[in-house]
Amino acid sequence: MALRLVILGRQGSGKGTQAIRISESFGCIHISTGDMLRAAVAAGTELGQQADAVMKSGGLVGDDIMNGIVAERLAADDIMANGVLLDGFPRTSDQADALERIGADQGVAIDLAVNLEVAVDIVRERMVARGREDDTPEAIDKRLSLYEEQTAPLLDWFAARDLLATIDGVGSEEDVFGRLSAAIDKVSQ
Ligand code: AMP
Numbered sequence: 407m408a409l410r411l412v413i414l415g416r417q418g419s420g421k422g423t424q425a426i427r428i429s430e431s432f433g434c435i436h437i438s439t440g441d442m443l444r445a446a447v448a449a450g451t452e453l454g455q456q457a458d459a460v461m462k463s464g465g466l467v468g469d470d471i472m473n474g475i476v477a478e479r480l481a482a483d484d485i486m487a488n489g490v491l492l493d494g495f496p497r498t499s500d501q502a503d504a505l506e507r508i509g510a511d512q513g514v515a516i517d518l519a520v521n522l523e524v525a526v527d528i529v530r531e532r533m534v535a536r537g538r539e540d541d542t543p544e545a546i547d548k549r550l551s552l553y554e555e556q557t558a559p560l561l562d563w564f565a566a567r568d569l570l571a572t573i574d575g576v577g578s579e580e581d582v583f584g585r586l587s588a589a590i591d592k593v594s595q
Pocket of ligand 1: 417439440441443460461462464465466467468472493494495496497501549
């Protein structure tokens with residue numbers, strides 16, 4: 407079965423690491439919109455030029471641009487065959503609605519959204535420690551407050567569709583992966 411999953415969680419929650427493990431274990435293709443945008447910035451494409459300043463400031467790239475990029479990627483044969491784990495998308499209600507429409511057009515639907523729950527104080531410490539170029543204290547605070555404002559309501563969006571599993575993201579990588587796997591196993595039968 408080609409699983410279609412979403413992973414949600416604050417930046418710094420360990421989401422990226424766990425996403426790679428889930429995609430390896432369940433055979434679905436890991437799509438990180440942050441990685442796609444960083445690649446576009448590095449390649450100097452038109453998208454990259456548009457996204458660069460927004461990303462550096464910790465803001466969000468516009469919904470229309472993001473919805474277009476993701477719709478195009480989800481239509482590719484590899485994803486239709488193997489399924490997908492979306493990491494970093496949707497980030498707003500508009501993006502969630504777009505994801506639902508894209509699925510309806512393709513005759514597929516999201517099977518589960520896993521929410522990796524790690525408290526704000528813990529993720530802030532982790533982000534400062536990892537020292538990425540776009541991780542200035544101002545950008546970190548802006549991202550975290552944007553998450554509360556725009557992304558946290560997505561939890562309700564998925565819960566209302568009975569698609570949400572919240573997973574305790576504190577613990578060893580192995581323990582957290584075990585919890586995630588158990589939740590995904592339930593929908594992959
Ligand atoms: P991430 O690697 O997921 O933390 O994404 C890095 C940056 O890329 C974010 O801070 C946003 O500026 C941008 N970005 C990634 N995904 C999205 C999205 N779905 N919507 C808007 N902006 C995004």
